[in-house]
Amino acid sequence: MKSLLSLLPYIKKYKKKLTLGFIFIVLSISFSSLFPLIVGNGIDAIKSGVTSSQIIFYSGMAIVAALIGGFFLYMVRQHIIVVSREIENDLRFDFFSHIVNMPRDFFNKNSTGNIMALATNDINSIREFVGPGIMYTVQTFFRTLLTVSVMLYINPFLAMVALSPLPLISFIVYKVGRMTHARSLKVKESFADLTSKAQENLSGIRVVKSYIREKNEISEFYDISRDYFRKNLSLAKVQSFSFPMMYLLTGVSLVLVIYFGGIEIINNRLTLGNLSTFLIYLGLLTWPMIAFGWIINLTQRAAPSMQRLMMVMNMKPDIADNSETDNKITLDNIEGEIEFKNVSFKYPSGYTDVLKNINLKINKGTTLGIIGHTGSGKTTLINLLSRIYDISEGEILIDGKSIKQIPLRTLREAIGVVPQESFLFSTSIEKNIAYSHDNLDYDKVIEAAKSASLYKDVEQFPEKFQTVVGERGITLSGGQKQRTSIARAIYKNPKVLILDDSLSAVDTHTEEEILNELKKVMKNRTSIIISHRISSIKNANNIIVLDGSAIKEQGTHNELISLGGIYYDLYQKQLLEEEIQES
């Protein structure tokens, strides 16, 4: 329950509106509580014989009271429920702004599904607690308070009789609530089993099929389903109990009121109208009693949701601007000279160094080629440069200044990366290309597309650059995606351009074409090209060979060939591969 306290700052923001909402609750309940009184008085008046105009007065009064009460009820919902939606909005906004700024490591550790569940299901259950939960709590409280006081005022004895089942009701609500909670936890556990069994089966369907284990899987799944079924029924046993019990107990108090009220009337201590008032009040009290159980349920659901949410919200993004940051450094005064000094790195959750003792200098305006096996640390190296991860040891400098001094935003704006996986957003191609800028310059889009050898492809699409990519639009081929991704980086016009194995999905012919185009873009621009293929990097000013987390060879293409080491071997192999491809 404590976790719900974290909601306070959010609630405080709408203090005024909520306070008004509470006032409206009091008003709406006060007016709707008048109704039984008026009806009761009307009945007494009728009994003692009245004119029809007086009857009209009572009927009119009842309607007017209900009308005013209804208006306030409208105001209650327009305040409190609306606030709950506002808070939902705020929570979701805060949550999203928070996670977007979390470093990559966070996303490695938390699956998309989990994060989505937080932003949707969990926030929703918190919303239900803040809105209906709070509204019904306050309503229930005031309705009970007011009704009980009026009943006590009319006839204390009868009021006591009417309320006598109340302690029992509270006790049962409490007991049933606890049992429900315990059993629904079991249901949840069983549901988790069910989900993981389905998950395992569906992911391993190939094995299941090749070993003809379908029947066995079905029977195992049946057992778990059956268990889930039983747990649900055991919950139903308790839950089915609560409603009838509630009706029974309120019914008992109704019966008691008629009986003892009848005796009071016979003894002339109560009027028939009073009795009617009591009966209507009791009818009005039934709902709050039921709502009470429901509120408990809402709270029990919201508390763990809030806890999960706060766990994420309390994580501090460890890669962010801090006191070291020198805000005087702007994009304009970054030149693009890069230096790695004794850099070592291991992943936050890893044991071994992914990069060891890297020393490297890339002069302004030159091109560096990086080659090496999968897992040799190529991508990690460039991730460190844009501070996707922070280095464990050593120092990375741009223009002689530590990258930790450069404001994170400026640093990343200065670097244009074409990542290995070409992720595109499901919007138009032009918007994808112009992603780096808020305003779209169509001429620049075309220019970038041409540089990435994408222009001809796009021209053939029905809606050209307005063509939407992804599920709702056209499916691009792997090569087209890569080239769009390259165009996106070119459009950014960065000080440092990085291509991370970005030509893997295009054939050698297109690769040459793109490289030729890129020459213009890379001229006088610091560039880093990571590749498996020697053909992509052989023209670089400097080439490093990464192997076993370290730089093993360094030099120009010709130097490395004459060295006769790893690079030479790779070169030979790729010549062979080309031969095989062409055969």
Next chain:
Amino acid sequence: MAEIKTKNDEQLHKKLDSYLLKRLIAYFKPYTRYIVLAVFLTITVSALAAVRPRLTPIAIDDKIANKDIPGLQTIMLILFGTLMLQGVIQYAMTYLTSWIGQNIIMDLRMKIFEHLQNLHLKFYDKNPVGRLITRVTSDVEVLFDVFSSGLVTAFGDIFTLFWILYFMFTLDWHLGLVTLSILPFLIYATIIFRKKIRVSYSRVRLLISRLNSYLQEHITGVSIVHIFAKEKRTVNEFEEINQEHTRENKRSIFYYAIFFPIVELFLAVSSGLILWYGGGEVIQGAVSLGVLITFIQYSEMFFRPIRDLSEKYNVLQTAMASSERIFTLLDEKPAIVDKKDSVDFEQIKGSIEFKNVWFAYNNDDYVLKDISFNIKEGEKVAFVGATGSGKTTIINLISKFYQINKGKICIDGININDIRQKDLRKNISVVLQDVFLFSGDIEKNITLGNNKITNEAVNHAIDQTGLRYFINSLPDGIHHKVNERGSTFSTGQRQLISFARALAQDPKILILDEATSNIDTTTEMLIQAAIKKLIEGRTSIVIAHRLSTIQTCDKIIVMHKGEIKEMGSHQELLDKRGLYYKLYQLQYKEDVSA
């Protein structure tokens, strides 16, 4: 234009809804008797609920007015009795309903799961596992909510209305008409409310899905957001959708905020009318006071269910979306179905023949082109070739995971299309590159729950594959717990387990997609020894990545871009100095030097 469209959509929806409902109801059939019982109980409960106020005028007019205390006591006892009875029946009814609902849900869930087991691999290639899990889990759950809290209470509400009408009109039909005079207005208000809320609701749903897809997309693509430093813009864009979602929700709050007080107001008006008209009647002596009070109680009982019914409608809408997804899945036909007149095929010998086989995963994009080869019983064949040359596809086709487009695949001379999948796969063991382990223990991962595999067979498999040494090092031995996907085991250990799994089947044909990953030398030696034992004495097809494996094979088939380029023994092919020679230099030569 837009309005016409929504109207058409609505009609389409209605049609679809009734179609879905019909299909859903088919699942209720096995429980007809229980459902009839539940309905009967519902009618009884609602009758008992309505009977109570009916006793009020008797208590007031006959007993209290006549100061008849013993008579009042009798009435009280009757009232108390009906209450108890109502409580008991209501409990029974609620529980019975849950029982029926849970049964139907379980049937449906099993049906979906069984259906999934029979679907072909092509289907799995196209549908992400996460989405399929949702069908088996949450989509089914939503239906339960509808059934238990929706349909049954809706029935109850309708019967309650019916009973109240009955009692009102038998008690005093004049007053009954007065009470009901407000009903047309209430119905009108409800219809308007429903219309408004439906439009708003569908907009909310649309916005939720936009919100979700934005979230999904930007979480998956968060690295792009980071490297372009576009966090701020992303958050702003998100906030726009978020705001719109909130705005639309506020609109639906507005409708609720109007509707609920209006129902209360109608209730008050109706009571006022009863008081006014009934009061006049009382004065004239036509109606008793007790009856008047009863009517005021009835009018309250009458309007609440009507209000609740309008809410049930929304629950139903959500359920329809879920059931549509479920039935779409159930309508997916398994592409590979056994022929009725399949050949009975118990024990195979193990010869394999491909005759001019063409195959494409998609349309005309052929991955295998005119493939023909012959593998004799007991022969060991290695497939080699660059990635994408079609090696893996060939092994998928032998187990009939995919249907070929042209040509013929025969086992022991019989077309595999005439063999039941079960019979075929029983004789073939496939060991895949990335080993899939199930949670459970090691034994279960070897037998995969097949009772026919004896302990001896398991032990034999363990000894043959060299897994014994590893198992002995575990505290619980063969019953050592395996985590989800076997994450606590090393790649080599996982591979050995999968070898044992394949061997325990004692298959006639063994298919092995050798793992490429590098493993420490000790395990590597164990694995190489195990592979030798594994392929001994059976028809074996190996996608080889190790020279030692290739060298033990009788025949090597060299694949290139979906075609067979060369075929022969290791030495023959080397002498040829063709494609194999080059591949050998590229892929296997390091092994020699190592």
